[in-house]
Amino acid sequence: MIYEERRVIVDAKRLNEYLSVCQSDMFPAIRGAGGNVICQLSGLIGNPQNELVQITSWRSLYSWEKAQSLSRIYLDGLCQSEEVRLFRAISSRPKSVIPEGDRRPVYGFRRFFIQPGDLKEFVHCSENGIWPRIESMGASILGLWTTLAVASPMEIVLVTGYRSPSHWEQTRYDAPRHLGVARELWDNENALRRRRVEMTQKSWVCLMQAHDVS
Incomplete structure (x- = not known):
């Protein structure tokens, strides 16, 4: 299992649109490709509201690589910038299924x-x-x-x-x-x-x- 951290800066005026597209299109596509979005967070204190962090689990590096076009397909034009890093879990969390x-x-x-x-x-x-x-x-x-x-x-x-x-x-x-x-x-x-x-x-x-x- 590997994890992707995706940091996105969205046009502040289009933040609600971005979140809506993630819900309706992007997240189902990620699940269909074998991924699982663990969290999507936006700045509250310390970061601006239009800066988001999304952490997604993937079964393998291969499944992650195959899904890299999804952001371009569904979110093209909504993101001002994106940065992606790969993580590995080092403790008992995250749980395999998050209640x-x-x-x-x-x-x-x-x-x-x-x-x-x-x-x-x-x-x-x-x-x-x-x-x-x-x-x-x-x-x-x-x-x-x-x-x-x-x-x-x-x-x-x-x-x-x-x-x-x-x-x-x-x-x-x-x-x-x-x-x-x-x-x-x-x-x-x-x-x-x-x-x-x-x-x-x-x-x-x-x-x-x-x-x-x-």
């Missing part, structure tokens, strides 16, 4: 840069230290990926769902601890979070609005 109950209206799209040798420990700290606590607070980890191309530093992409921007704020580690979170989750996270911070050379996050990909 509707796992989806959220707002997503944090976070990028980390680490040394390649730290990857296994970085994933461990995320899965076993940070994710249990924020998911107990209603967040939903959509996926954790790195680029298919090997580079140093290594880029990690984490996409996490929230009910709202204020919900994202509530799940921050330095937020007040009065939201019903079990003490052991905070304590378990503490050391692993510190270690992940030590491994991270730089990181930033944008909040994005989710669009229907069904």
